[in-house]
Amino acid sequence: MNTVEIEDVLTVAASWARAGERVALATVTQTWGSSPRPAGSQMAITSSGKMAGSVSGGCIEGAVAEAGLKTIETGIPAELQFGVTNERAWEVGLACGGQVRVFVERLG
Amino acid sequence: MTPALLSALLAAREAKKPVVLATRLPDGAQTLLPDDRSGSDPVRSAALAALADDATREVAVGSERWLFQPYNPPLRLVVVGAVHIAQALVALAPALGFAATVVDPRRSFATPERFPGIALSDAWPDEAMATLGPDSRTAVVTLTHDPKLDDPALDRALRSEAFYVGALGSRKTHAARLDRFRALGHGEAALARIHGPIGLAIGAVTAPEIALSVVAQIVAVRRRAVAA
Structure with a gap:
């Protein structure tokens, strides 16, 4: 057994980048109310469709991955907000009623 | 994150050096502190506070x-x-983010066959503890049941900043242990740091269950839960 934390998304993302993948990294920056994952939680995605980690209980990962693919193309970071007050809530909101803000950047 | 910054991070x-990745929102300008001297003083001090708290957070610095x-x-x-x-304890440790070291001068116990991939020390516990230098991110657990081995380790642990100190043994064993440590000059505040009998009360019976109760107690202390 190794000593790498299960949640060490950065290491996984960096290894993907080293292998020539195009990678975006999403990080939870703030949460309000009952959100499932704390600030600092990360998710990495690649243009080839790989995914590691999580930024919620699975409610917003799809939308975050979509934003990640865009950031991989443009290089422009994005800040996303999800929650009941958000218009997109009916599509990809948090069932728990919390709010979460996520920063998406291109890695490498 | 630029390739240069990712490499530096x-x-x-790899060097086990504490650093903070500082990202300005929403434009994503980044710096790695405390090494990068370009960060302004307020950004630097807010970053170092987050490092001390070991907490990712968004902070308003000026505008x-x-x-x-x-x-x-x-x-x-x-x-x-x-x-x-x-053996059960070191199997759980990595998933919780802990790098484990096992100390036992009895060589037939601390073998790579019994502890594959785990750092082992066959030094006497007080020497091993002096080498390891427990800090505020270290938990120390004694399991030998033998005061000759447990006591020197606990003595060193109580003189360190270890955030968790736990000792296996019954209430009776623990009471006798506390008497020995009083005789060594440890005050009541220091003795209160020892979790004994060790572990959260989950009715653990088997070795993996006891290991789980110990790990749960370590997490509870680290997260300042009432259960600790």
């Missing part, structure tokens, strides 16, 4: 918003006594 983690992501070296678990419970 990975190198710092700017900054995200601080601390990367501290791994938490450490020092286990004295290469016994059956230790």
